Amino acid sequence: xxxxxxxxxxxxxxxxxxxxxxxxxxxxxxxxxxxxxxxxxxxxxxxxxxxxxxxxxxxxxxxxxxxxxxxxxxxxxxxxxxxxxxxxxxxxxx
Numbered sequence: 159x160x161x162x163x164x165x166x167x168x169x170x171x172x173x174x175x176x177x178x179x180x181x182x183x184x185x186x187x188x189x190x191x192x193x194x195x196x197x198x199x200x201x202x203x204x205x206x207x208x209x210x211x212x213x214x215x216x217x218x219x220x221x222x223x224x225x226x227x228x229x230x231x232x233x234x235x236x237x238x239x240x241x242x243x244x245x246x247x248x249x250x251x252x
Contacts, residue, residue: 170215174208174229177201182238190238206233 162169180203183190191197198205208231214222 168215171209171211174210174231176206176208178204180204180235182236186238202233202237203235204233206231 159169159173162171177198179194179197180201182203183192183197183201190201190203191199208229210227210229212224212227214220214224214226
């Protein structure tokens with residue numbers, strides 16, 4: 159982020175974060191958080207991390223829309239235990 163500011167005086171690529179509460183935290187509140195703030199930090203099941211870039215900012219003479227950004231992100235779900243060998247009946251298909 160600092161490099162972008164020093165080189166181009168603007169942020170062309172930004173890191174974004176989103177979070178939604180899940181029912182997993184109720185199953186393991188001490189690990190995944192007992193309240194909303196703790197869950198936003200600890201419960202990776204609904205955290206999503208994004209890299210967002212505005213294509214127009216790289217070529218300001220282009221006809222590409224200024225308001226359109228391109229995003230790439232990743233997230234996860236079903237993470238209750240640190241080891242995959244732990245049997246979890248909640249996550250198994252019926």
